[in-house]
Amino acid sequence: MLDEDVADLxxxxxxxxxxxxxxxxxxxxxxxxxxxxxxxxVTTQLQAAAxxxxxLAKAAEMLIG
Numbered sequence: 582m583l584d585e586d587v588a589d590l591x592x593x594x595x596x597x598x599x600x601x602x603x604x605x606x607x608x609x610x611x612x613x614x615x616x617x618x619x620x621x622x623v624t625t626q627l628q629a630a631a632x633x634x635x636x637l638a639k640a641a642e643m644l645i646g
Contacts, residue, residue: 601637
């Protein structure tokens with residue numbers, strides 16, 4: 582069983598990850614890739630979001646132990 586404070590922190594981290602997913606989903610779905618530059622812009626934004634989500638998930642995992 583998780584300590585209540587740890588459980589709250591894990592929930593907050595997961596919520597933040599979900600918020601990033603929601604924000605980046607608009608970019609992923611509505612991307613207009615007309616050239617290399619626009620394709621790189623989209624993929625860079627998605628990659629950055631994935632890294633932030635991964636960091637949040639890793640932090641939550643470390644709290645869980």
